[in-house]
Amino acid sequence: MTDTHPRAWRITGFALSAAGAMLFAIKGVLIKLIYRYGIDTTSLLAMRMVLAVPVFALVGVHQWLRLDRRARPDARTFCLAMLVGILGYYVSSWLDFEGLQTLDAQIERLILFTYPFLVILFGRLLLGHPLRAHALLGAGLSYVGLFVMFAAEPTRLGPAALIGGGLVATAAATFALYQLFARELIVRCGASLFTAIAMGSAGITALLGFFATHPATALVPPRGAWALIVALAVFSTVVPAFLMSAGTARIGAQSTAIVSTISPVVTIGVAIMVLGEPFGWPEALGTACVLGGVGLFSLVETRPRSYRAAEEGPA
Known part of the structure; x- marks a missing residue:
């Protein structure tokens, strides 16, 4: 194999991860717009998955059939992919x-963007991976930025906003656990099959949760919300899920984290233009601290001399 092939492989991985990150970035804005129609969280997750699950099922069946029998994941790997998918794409999404x-x-x-630090923390607690100083420094800088953004606006210190922040922080923690365990399963199953299994399992779980708590009629959204829900299901669920898994399989979770730095910038820009959210010096300073903390951590993690260690760690 020539040297040009691995380089092209990694460049493609960076491109896939960047595209996935940008599509995931508009998710929050779409959700905020959909909530204006009075749709609750459980119903929205179910509507999203009604549109997404058939796609994942078709892709999963196709990938399964094209694999040689000996190359297909065994029952244990399949079940682990299901559990990891439910954790990362259902529990995390609901929160x-x-x-x-x-x-x-x-x-x-x-807040979600701070998950790389939690990957390192859980790697230390659960798998005994080293906890390095630059991770603590980056985490401290990022959380200082979040504190500045909350403290600068009194309404963000109210009970509702703080509870919302706590829920999203918990979502970041569950997504970190997903990232910690997903890489090995992606390698075993292949990116497309793993994504189909993980997202399909999460979708079925979301639908079961909906039907256990809501009447079937609640699955039909108001007419004006349909376009937004379709966009959420297709462009902020199905497409970026496959893009990010394919990118992670090529460049690893740590490099994917670097590329994902673009995600908050896209979200902030769209939120300001579409939702009219405020953006003054506290938001600018807080954003700079969070991006700086994650950037510092990611750059140190992916230096050539530590690249192999990073790949053997939380990825």
């Missing part, structure tokens, strides 16, 4: 969606 009921979209994205 995130519910938090957006009372939280600005730009703050939601910045």
Whole structure:
């Protein structure tokens, strides 16, 4: 194999991850717009998955059939992919969606963006990975930025906003656990099959949760909300899920985290233009601290001399 092929492979991985991050970035704005129609979190998750699950099922069946029998994941791997998917795409999504009921979209994205530090923390607690100084420094800088954004606006210190922030922070923690365990499963299953299994399982769980608590008629949204829900399901669920999994398989979770730095910037820009959210010096300073903290952490993690260690760690 020539040297040009690995380089092209990684460049493609960066491009896929960047595209996925930008599409995921508009999710919060779409959700805030949909909430204006009086749709609750559980119903919105179910509507999203009604449109998404058939796509994941078709892709999953196609990928399964094209694999040689000996190359297909065994029952244990399949079940682990299901559990990890439910954690990362159902539990995390529900917490995130519910938090957006009372939280600005730009703050939601910045809180979620701190998940790489939680990957390192959980890696230390659960798997005994080293906890390095630059991770603590980056985390401290990022959380100082979030504190500045909350403290500068009195309404963000109210009970509703703080509860929303806590829900999104918990979503970041569950997504960090997903990232910690997903990489090995992606390698075993292949990016497309893993994504189909994980998202399909999360979708079925979301639908079961909906039918256990809501009448079937609640699954039909108001007419004006349909276009937004379709956009949420297709362009902020199906497409970026496959893009991010494919990118992670090529460049690893840590490099994907660097590329994802673009995500909060896109969210902030769209939230200001579409939702009219405020953006003054506290938001600018807070954003700079969060991006700086994650950027510092990610750059140190992916230096050539530590690249192999990073890949053997939380990725």
